[in-house]
Amino acid sequence: MRYAILVAYNGAGYGGWQIQKNSITVQEKLEAAAKDLFGKRICITASGRTDSGVHAAGQVCHFDAETSIPPEKIADALNMRLPEDISVLSSVAAPENFDANRCAKKKTYCYRMYLSPRRNPIKDKTSVWVKGGADISKLEHIAGAFVGRRDFKAYCKSGSQVKTTVREVYSVEVKARHYRGSYDVEIYVCGGGFLYNMVRTIAGTMLYFAQGSLSEDDILRSLEECDRDAVGKTMPAGGLTLESVDYGFDLFKSP
Numbered sequence: 001m002r003y004a005i006l007v008a009y010n011g012a013g014y015g016g017w018q019i020q021k022n023s024i025t026v027q028e029k030l031e032a033a034a035k036d037l038f039g040k041r042i043c044i045t046a047s048g049r050t051d052s053g054v055h056a057a058g059q060v061c062h063f064d065a066e067t068s069i070p071p072e073k074i075a076d077a078l079n080m081r082l083p084e085d086i087s088v089l090s091s092v093a094a095p096e097n098f099d100a101n102r103c104a105k106k107k108t109y110c111y112r113m114y115l116s117p118r119r120n121p122i123k124d125k126t127s128v129w130v131k132g133g134a135d136i137s138k139l140e141h142i143a144g145a146f147v148g149r150r151d152f153k154a155y156c157k158s159g160s161q162v163k164t165t166v167r168e169v170y171s172v173e174v175k176a177r178h179y180r181g182s183y184d185v186e187i188y189v190c191g192g193g194f195l196y197n198m199v200r201t202i203a204g205t206m207l208y209f210a211q212g213s214l215s216e217d218d219i220l221r222s223l224e225e226c227d228r229d230a231v232g233k234t235m236p237a238g239g240l241t242l243e244s245v246d247y248g249f250d251l252f253k254s255p
Contacts, residue, residue, distance in 0.1 A: 001065065002062055002064050002093070002095070002096050003092065003094055004060060004062045004091070004093075004098060004100065004251055005044075005060070005061050005062075005074070005078070005088045005090065005092075006060055006252050007026075007056060007059040007087070007089065008057050008058070009026050009055060009059070009086040009087070010055055010085040011053050011054045011055045011056065011237070012053060012055075012125070012238060013085060014052065014053075015052045016050055016051045016053075016054065017046055017048075018049045023052070026050070026059075029082060029086055030078070030086065031043070032081075033081035033082050034078065036081050037077050038066075042063050042064075043063060044061050045061060045062050045063065045099065046059055046061045046101065047059060048104070048107065048193075048242075048245075051197075051237055051240075053237030053238050055126055056241060056242040057244070058089075058242065058245060059245070060100045060104070060245045060251065061100050062094055071091055071093040074088070074091035078091070094251065098247075098251075100245075103247050104246070105192070105246050106170060106192060106245070106246035107190070107191065107192075107193070107245050108189070108190040108242075108243045108244045108245075109194070109199045109240060109241065109242055110186050110189075111187045111199060111200065111202075111203035111239050112127035112184070112185070112187075112239050113127055113129070113185050113239055114127050114128075114130065114185065115132065115134055115183040116129065116130075117131065117132065117181070119131075120182070123184070127184070127238075127239050130207065133183070134185075134207060134210035134211045135210045135212075136174070138209055139185065139209075139210045140176075142209045142216065143172040143187075145216070145220065145223065146169050146189070146202055146223075147172055148168070148169065149167075149168045150166070150167065151165055151223070151226055152165055152166070152167050152195055152198055153165035153226040154227055154230065154231050155197070155201040155231060156195035156196055156197060157196045165195060165226075167192065168191060168192045169190070169191040171189075172188070172189050173188040174188075174206075175188070187202075187203050199240060200236075200240055201233075201235075203239070203240075204232035204233040204234055204235045205219060205232035206232070207232055208231075213232070214231075214232060218230040219231075
């Protein structure tokens, strides 16, 4: 029988989602918990790979297993076997043809940063410190430049092996809150799929524009001419979270 799980994790201590030789990964921990629970090796497929240090609030996975455990109780059974920085939020019986990766229609990532003269160790857990300020209105203004079907070659790590660097971004939304002399900034990017480092580089480019280091013409050129010199830095992984995955229906809808 096929099951789907909704997973949250703090990625700081992991080399990303996918199992690899030289690093502990989220998939490795989940599959170890599943093997202990079901008594055999279970292959768990995620909606997509998150990179080293990247977090997830709504990663969706599927796997096949034969068990008498009620679907909704699988989450608790797995959590008893998982480290504190990984948690299964929900578990359900999924349609037999459901594939967490291939059936995904949209994914939403959020890049979090805080603009402050001093570092805050609490915020550092899931957001990145930017010393100094930035023009929030400029962040909001430039967000629309990334919406649509674009060639994001300039926003992809050089040397990445992909068939095409064209991706469609459905929305980019900026949320900012002023609190105790600093700004907490969230940049939500929703798209059909993303290149390696794409969201982190979009966030860095938006920040550079808001700080005056890049012009609007620079950013338009980066998208029209794939000019890597016209983009900002790739922001650290610790500020990025996979927020949600959209399948066109509510997979985890409560009965």
